[in-house]
Amino acid sequence: MNRYPVWxxxxxxxxxxxxxxxxxxxFFGEAPAVQVSSAKATVKVDAAMQQRVEDVLKAANIPxxxxxxxxxxxxxxxxxxxxxxxARDAIQRxxxxxxxxxxxxxALNLLxxxxxxxxxxxARPMYLGLDLRGGVHFMLQVDMEGALTxxxxxxxxxxxxxxxxxxxxxxxxxRDGQSIQIKAPxxxxxxxxxxxxxxxxxxxxxxxxxxxxEVRLTATIKPEAARKVQDQALKQNITTLHNxxxxxxxxEPVIQQQGIDRIVVQLPGVQDTAKAKDILGRTxxxxxxxxxxxxxxRSAETGRGPVPFGSERFADRNGQAVIVKKxxxxxxxxxxxxxxxxxxxxxxxxxxxxxxxxxxxxxRDVTRENVNKRMAIILFEKGKGEVVTAPVIRAEIGGGxxxxxxxxxxxxxxxxxxxxxxxxLAAPMEIIEESTIGPTLGAENISKGFHSVMWGFVVxxxxxxxxxxxxxxxxxxxxxxxxxxxxxxLSMLQATLTLPxxxxxxxxxxxxxxxxxxxxxxxxxxxxxxxSPQAAIHTGYERAWATILDSNVTTLIAxxxxxxxxxxxxxxxxxxxxxxxxxxxxxxxxxxxGLVNLWYxxxxxxxxxxxxxxxxxxxxxxxxKAE
Amino acid sequence: xxxxxxxxxxxxMKNALIFNVISFLTFAAAVFFLxxxxxxxxxxxxxxxxxxxxxxxxxxxxAVRGKVSALGYQxxxxxxxxxxxxxxxxxxxxxxxxxxxxxxxxxxxxKQSDPDVVLRRTEFVGPQVGEELAxxxxxxxxxxxxxxMVYLAFRFEWKFAVAAxxxxxxxxxxxxxxxxxxxxxxxxxxxxxxxxxxxxxxxxSVVIFDRIRENFRRYRKMNTVQIIDNAxxxxxxxxxxxHGSTQIMVLSMLLFGGQTLHYFAMALTIGILFGIxxxxxxxxxxxxxxxIKREDLVKTPVRKEGDAADPNAGASV
Numbered sequence: 012m013n014r015y016p017v018w019x020x021x022x023x024x025x026x027x028x029x030x031x032x033x034x035x036x037x038f039f040g041e042a043p044a045v046q047v048s049s050a051k052a053t054v055k056v057d058a059a060m061q062q063r064v065e066d067v068l069k070a071a072n073i074p075x076x077x078x079x080x081x082x083x084x085x086x087x088x089x090x091x092x093x094x095x096x097x098a099r100d101a102i103q104r105x106x107x108x109x110x111x112x113x114x115x116x117x118a119l120n121l122l123x124x125x126x127x128x129x130x131x132x133x134a135r136p137m138y139l140g141l142d143l144r145g146g147v148h149f150m151l152q153v154d155m156e157g158a159l160t161x162x163x164x165x166x167x168x169x170x171x172x173x174x175x176x177x178x179x180x181x182x183x184x185x186r187d188g189q190s191i192q193i194k195a196p197x198x199x200x201x202x203x204x205x206x207x208x209x210x211x212x213x214x215x216x217x218x219x220x221x222x223x224x225e226v227r228l229t230a231t232i233k234p235e236a237a238r239k240v241q242d243q244a245l246k247q248n249i250t251t252l253h254n255x256x257x258x259x260x261x262x263e264p265v266i267q268q269q270g271i272d273r274i275v276v277q278l279p280g281v282q283d284t285a286k287a288k289d290i291l292g293r294t295x296x297x298x299x300x301x302x303x304x305x306x307x308x309r310s311a312e313t314g315r316g317p318v319p320f321g322s323e324r325f326a327d328r329n330g331q332a333v334i335v336k337k338x339x340x341x342x343x344x345x346x347x348x349x350x351x352x353x354x355x356x357x358x359x360x361x362x363x364x365x366x367x368x369x370x371x372x373x374x375r376d377v378t379r380e381n382v383n384k385r386m387a388i389i390l391f392e393k394g395k396g397e398v399v400t401a402p403v404i405r406a407e408i409g410g411g412x413x414x415x416x417x418x419x420x421x422x423x424x425x426x427x428x429x430x431x432x433x434x435x436l437a438a439p440m441e442i443i444e445e446s447t448i449g450p451t452l453g454a455e456n457i458s459k460g461f462h463s464v465m466w467g468f469v470v471x472x473x474x475x476x477x478x479x480x481x482x483x484x485x486x487x488x489x490x491x492x493x494x495x496x497x498x499x500x501l502s503m504l505q506a507t508l509t510l511p512x513x514x515x516x517x518x519x520x521x522x523x524x525x526x527x528x529x530x531x532x533x534x535x536x537x538x539x540x541x542x543s544p545q546a547a548i549h550t551g552y553e554r555a556w557a558t559i560l561d562s563n564v565t566t567l568i569a570x571x572x573x574x575x576x577x578x579x580x581x582x583x584x585x586x587x588x589x590x591x592x593x594x595x596x597x598x599x600x601x602x603x604x605g606l607v608n609l610w611y612x613x614x615x616x617x618x619x620x621x622x623x624x625x626x627x628x629x630x631x632x633x634x635x636k637a638e
Numbered sequence: 639x640x641x642x643x644x645x646x647x648x649x650x651m652k653n654a655l656i657f658n659v660i661s662f663l664t665f666a667a668a669v670f671f672l673x674x675x676x677x678x679x680x681x682x683x684x685x686x687x688x689x690x691x692x693x694x695x696x697x698x699x700x701a702v703r704g705k706v707s708a709l710g711y712q713x714x715x716x717x718x719x720x721x722x723x724x725x726x727x728x729x730x731x732x733x734x735x736x737x738x739x740x741x742x743x744x745x746x747x748x749k750q751s752d753p754d755v756v757l758r759r760t761e762f763v764g765p766q767v768g769e770e771l772a773x774x775x776x777x778x779x780x781x782x783x784x785x786x787m788v789y790l791a792f793r794f795e796w797k798f799a800v801a802a803x804x805x806x807x808x809x810x811x812x813x814x815x816x817x818x819x820x821x822x823x824x825x826x827x828x829x830x831x832x833x834x835x836x837x838x839x840x841x842x843s844v845v846i847f848d849r850i851r852e853n854f855r856r857y858r859k860m861n862t863v864q865i866i867d868n869a870x871x872x873x874x875x876x877x878x879x880x881h882g883s884t885q886i887m888v889l890s891m892l893l894f895g896g897q898t899l900h901y902f903a904m905a906l907t908i909g910i911l912f913g914i915x916x917x918x919x920x921x922x923x924x925x926x927x928x929x930i931k932r933e934d935l936v937k938t939p940v941r942k943e944g945d946a947a948d949p950n951a952g953a954s955v
Contacts, residue, residue, distance in 0.1 A: 150767070443764030447741075452690075452758045459896040467890030471883050478879070511827050514891060514899050515834075518906070521887030522838060525880040529845070532876040558848045561793060562841035568785035569837025573830055576778035578771065579682075584830045624640040 013548050013612035015605055023605045026597075027492065033499035036125035036136040042076065043095035044122035045102060046262045047115055048084035056115070060085050064102060071101035077127070088122045095119060120262035121280070137502050140509035140583060143457050145450035146279035147287050151248075151440040153272045158244035158438035159189045159237055161342060166212065167191045168338050170230070172376075173211050179203045182225065191215075193228040201226035214239075241271065244438040247344060249274055255291065274440070280450070291442070297343030297431060301377070302385035302401055303334040325389055327398040335387045335398070340377050345370025349431035351424040354416050360424035362400070364413040364431065371411025379407040388415075388431065391439070399427055444579075460513030467517055468494070471524055479531045481610070481621035486527035489603035493523050496594040501587065509583035519591025522566065526599035530555040531622060538625045544617045552604055559600060567592050642875035647867040654923035661920050665808050668815020675818045680825035683772050685731040685765035687740050694754040696722035705747050720897035724758070731765050775829050782833055783807065786840050794847055795935060797928040802843040805921035806836055809912045816908050822901050831905040838884070839913030842877055843921040849873050850922070851935045862930060866922050874918065881914050 047064060049056050061080040064087060068075045075098070076088040087102075089095045096119075103117045121144075123136045141148050167186045170193065174181055181204060182194040195201035198221075205217050205228065214236035220227045232240065249266055252274065256264045265277040281287050302308070303322040310316035311324065311334045318324050322334050345367050352363045366374055377386075387401040402415050419427070472490060475483035497516060501508060534551030542550065570592060573585035611617055650657075681688045702725055703716040711729050719726040729740060741760045748755050763771075783803055790799035813832055817824050849869035857865065888910065892903040 152764070152766070441764075442762070444767050445760065445762040447757070447760040449756070449758040455896070456898065459894055459899070462894035463887075463891040463899065466894060467887035470886045470890065474883065474886070510898055511830065511902070514827070514895065514902055517887050517891055518834060518884070521884035524883040525841065528876055528880045528883065532879070536872065558845050561844045561848060564789055565786050565840040565844060566834075566837040568789060569782045569833050572778045572781040572785065573833055575781065576774040577826075577830065578774065579826065581826050581830045584827070584834075588834060626640040626643050 013545055013608045015608050015612075019601075020605060020609070023602060026496070026602075030492070030495045030499040032129070032132060033134045033502045034495055036123055036129050036134050037498060037502060039124035039126075039136070041121040041136075042088050042090070042124045043092045044089060044120045045087045045095060045098045046084050046118050046120040047086075047102060047106065048118070048262075049115060056080075056084055063106075067102055067105040068098060071097070073098045073101060079127075086120065086122055088124075116257055118262040119280070135502060135505065137498065137508045138505045139453075139457075140507045140512070141277055141279060141446070141453075142448050142510050142580075143453050143460075143508065144279050145448050145453035146277065147281050147448075148278075148444075148446045149276040149288075149291060149442055150269070150444035151252075151274045151276065151291070152443045153241075153245055153248055153274065154439040154441065155241045155244065155272050156189075158240055159232060160186075161339070161438070162240045163189045163191055163232060164339050165342060166215065166230075166232070168340070170208065170212065171338075173207055174204065177203075177207050179207055189232065191230040193230065194222075195226045195228060197224070198226055201228060204228055245272065245274070248438060248440060252276060252291065273443075288442075288445075297346060298339050298389045298391065298396075299341040299374075300335045300337075300339055300387050300389060301381060302387050303336050304384050308334045323396075325387070325396045325398045327401060333387055333398045333401050335389065340386070341366070341370050341373060343431075345373070346431065349428045351421070351428040352414075354414070357416070359416050360419045360421045361414050361416040362419075362424050362427045362431065364415065366411035366413065371409070374411065374413065375407060375409040378404050382406060390431075399431065456510045460510055460517075464494075464513060464517045464520070468520055471520070475524065475527070479623045482531050482534070482607070483623070485603050485606045485610070486524065486531065486599075488606060489527060489598045490520060490524060492602050493591075493594050493598035494520060496598060497587070497591050500590050500594065506586050507583060508587070509580060511580045511584035512587040515584045515587035515591060519588060519595060523591065523595030523599055525562065526555070526559045526595060527603060529559055530599070530603070534620075535622055535625050538620075538622070539627055544611070544620045548607060548611065548620070552600070552607075556600065559596070563592050563596055640875075641878075644871055644874070647864070647871045648874075649867055650870050650919065651863045651866050651923065651926060654919070654926060657919035658923055661808060661916070664812055664815075668812045668818070671815050671818040672811070675821065677814065677818055677824045678821045679772075680823050681728060681761060681763050681768075682826045683768045683775075683824075685763050685768040687729040687731070688759075688761045689727045689729070689741055689744060689757065690719055690759040691725050691727065691745070691748060692756045692758050693723050693725065693752060697725045699725065701751065702727065702748065705751065706744055709743055709747060724897075731763075771826065775826075778829075778833060779810075779836075782836055786837070790840075790844070790847075794851065795930070797925055797930050797934065798843075798847050801921045801924035801928060802840055802847070804924050805843060805916040806840050806913070808920060809839055809909055809916050810836055812912050813905055813908045817901075817905070822904065825901065827899075827902045828905045831902045832909065835906055835909030835913065839909060839917060842881075842913055842917030845873055845876070846870055846917060846922055847925070850925075850930070854932045854935050858932075862926065862932075866926060870918055870922060877914060877918065881910050885910050 047056060047060060058080050061078055064085050065075070065078050068078075068087065073094055074090065076090055078085065078087050080086075087098055089098055099117055099119060106115045106117060123130075125134070125136065163186050167184050170191060171184050174184075180196065180200060182196050183192075184194075185192050193204055195204055201219060205219070208215055208217050208228075208230055212230070214233055215230040216233055218229045218231075220229065245268060249268065252266050253264075256266065256276070256278065261278045261281055263279055265275070265279075267275045269275045276291060278287055303311075303319060305319060307316055307319040308322055311318045311322070312332055314332065318334060321338075322336050325333050325335060327333050346364060349365075350363050352361050353359065354361050381404055383403060383405075385401050385403050388399045389396045390399050391397075400415055402417065415427075468490070472483075472487035475486045475490075477483065479486065494516070497519065501512075530551055533555045534547050537547035537550050538544070567589060570585055570589040573581055574589060577585050611620055697718070699716050699718065703714060706714045706716065706727055706729070713730050715726075715728040717726055718724065727744065729744070740762070741757070745755070745757050786806075787799045787803050790802055810832055813835070814824075816822070817828070822828075846869055849872060850866055853860065853865045853869050857868070860868065885907065888903050888906045891899050892907065895903060
């Protein structure tokens with residue numbers, strides 16, 4: 012009765028083999044490596060790059076352990092960190108002739124030392140969290156209100172243009188929070204305005220309020236359109252962050268959306284945290300507006316008069332005041348690129364801007380109407396605006412390619428381009444959570460976690476073997492299988508392993524032994540009640556099963572709750588906790604039973620089993636009598 | 639080897655009242671400390687910045703404190719972290735100053751007096767995140783409690799569900815009471831430990847309830863008190879051995895896991911110890927007071943009149 016059919020043993024063997032296969036990469040450790048990836052969307056790293064890198068290394072006489080290409084990047088594995096630095100410099104020299112304008116990112120990295128045939132199976136080592144490998148973690152909150160306000164502002168400008176095109180007269184358009192107020196002199200015009208808005212701006216809903224003789228129309232952004240705006244703002248910010256982080260040359264940055272308005276950025280291995288924070292924290296937005304060239308505006312600029320209505324005063328980078336109109340012509344959203352360059356005729360340094368389709372159209376219209384006037388590009392950082400540059404419009408500019416030139420040094424052009432690029436965030440962001448872990452601390456955490464698991468494991472297994480004899484050995488093997496499967500599944504899923512995750516692993520082992528104890532105690536109890544060994548094993552496992560299921564379900568409920576509501580460290584704990592419960596069910600019941608069946612199940616006339624002392628009260632009593 | 643050589647059922651339920659009074663007193667004390675002292679919440683909940691810096695020699699905490707206070711922070715905590723060379727500095731959240739600037743300013747100031755100081759870790763949590771984490775923690779706790787109750791009510795009976803949850807929530811409150819009394823830092827990891835222990839120590843109650851149900855079926859002549867006593871007695875060896883093994887693991891974390899896992903392991907230790915106590919002495923007693931009966935658990939199939947599925951429907955003798 013204690014026999015498994017062949018297929019059950021087959022499952023045991025297969026699971027064990029697969030588990031070993033996926034656990035194996037974790038034992039090889041990591042080797043220093045250099046990674047080459049693309050710095051620009053237009054530049055692709057392909058298999059030819061692998062050859063190129065190999066040639067470079069050969070020429071520089073650096074022994075590379077392995078050069079591999081995986082879709083997006085070429086990775087070179089090296090023996091020592093010394094070689095790593097040399098290789099990085101050699102590749103950098105060969106591939107990036109101009110550090111100011113890199114086509115490729117050459118970054119230091121760590122690669123698993125596991126052999127290629129293992130990687131061929133898709134077996135990779137566990138993905139270590141930042142607290143184990145060191146690095147920086149940021150959580151940024153996108154200011155969605157700001158994105159909507161800005162959208163309303165640009166819509167109010169669009170409405171003004173549309174009304175002018177249709178020759179509809181209004182007596183004023185203004186933005187109030189996230190809604191747009193339009194005043195109409197009488198009801199008929201109000202109707203006309205309303206028609207234009209419903210025709211041309213499907214994103215807006217209009218409400219009318221009679222206001223004396225006038226009619227006031229309030230246009231607000233529809234909720235679904237608002238959601239779209241927010242969605243786009245977030246995407247745009249993620250793209251911008253990608254570009255900024257590329258400047259840092261991080262090998263495996265993680266930039267992810269979290270919830271509806273948050274972005275998580277993780278930069279493993281980054282040591283220069285100040286620079287990282289500086290680049291990320293540059294929560295800047297960009298706006299293009301016209302300079303107020305009216306008489307009042309000019310007098311305000313020289314400080315002799317008040318700032319006229321509808322304009323604002325900003326300082327440029329030298330502290331000089333510039334009076335600009337409040338209406339926004341373009342935002343950073345429409346700017347796709349900004350690069351430093353040189354004018355082909357005058358050889359002056361320039362900044363070349365590229366606009367998207369909509370931006371190009373608007374820009375053409377605005378420049379046509381404002382030739383010989385000035386246009387200001389304003390960078391907002393933390394709510395404070397600064398005029399980056401305020402060039403004169405010399406001619407109508409079509410096609411979306413804009414060249415800013417005049418009175419700039421090369422360094423200034425570089426700076427301006429960088430600022431403009433960095434400024435193309437759709438909505439302001441704020442760091443709301445941050446952590447930095449030094450690399451030595453990460454290594455310490457790994458060894459502490461490892462020792463906790465190891466010593467706990469050893470003590471438990473020794474105790475089980477002493478207390479339960481052969482059955483203790485089975486339990487110990489089952490526990491080891493549990494650990495093996497847990498590590499294998501974590502490696503397979505590439506779930507992030509953190510220190511709380513290691514703690515969960517230890518706890519999972521401590522709890523998993525519960526099932527084995529339950530079974531063993533049950534078998535002893537059956538033996539005590541006088542059952543034959545085979546029957547005791549059978550009923551022991553059967554009776555314990557219901558209890559094990561119940562207790563694991565309650566533990567799993569707690570695990571799932573943590574998974575659902577936890578974030579950060581708690582999530583890392585919960586993932587391992589839940590997987591640990593599932594693997595323990597398999598190993599403690601299915602696997603350990605298999606071992607018992609294999610050992611004892613074949614013996615038809617089994618007299619006794621090794622499960623420690625089976626103490627019977629009557630025996631004690633009998634001994635006492637004999638004395 | 640056998641630790642538990644018990645000849646007769648131990649009359650646990652005879653002393654149920656005493657155990658319940660002890661439970662109640664500990665519980666009341668825990669609640670008292672929770673309210674009078676409050677929990678020492680970590681930065682994750684309150685918002686603020688934590689920095690861990692490391693010196694080459696044992697650090698002079700007073701000097702560090704002076705340096706940091708000189709930067710204009712009112713409520714600064716400076717303490718050793720794990721060993722005498724590592725120092726943990728906790729700064730409150732400041733409006734308008736980003737965490738990057740905070741930690742850099744502090745490091746700059748510390749470097750002036752000792753250039754060897756190394757920044758090992760910083761952690762900054764904005765106030766809005768802290769509030770959310772606290773809310774999420776409460777949600778998770780509610781979900782665990784409701785989930786376990788529903789499961790137990792479905793699997794056993796509502797009286798068991800109520801008893802198990804009372805017994806184990808009493809553990810949770812006592813863990814929190816310890817953290818309040820000693821002013822240990824209550825972090826997210828500790829919260830995770832508390833919830834994990836809640837799920838785990840319910841196991842214990844489940845095992846005993848399982849046995850009670852089985853005994854009701856097997857020993858028809860025993861009364862409820864005898865049945866409960868027998869159930870607890872026959873599972874006690876298993877209870878202590880499994881908790882012991884889990885405790886070995888936790889102890890190993892406490893010894894080798896370092897400062898980061900210290901309070902996590904501490905919460906688990908208290909949870910496991912009180913888990914034994916509450917499952918053995920409290921849960922079953924509450925179930926007894928609630929009046930569990932054989933009929934609650936051993937369902938005799940009720941034959942309905944005119945049941946179409948009943949092959950004997952309509953037959954009469």
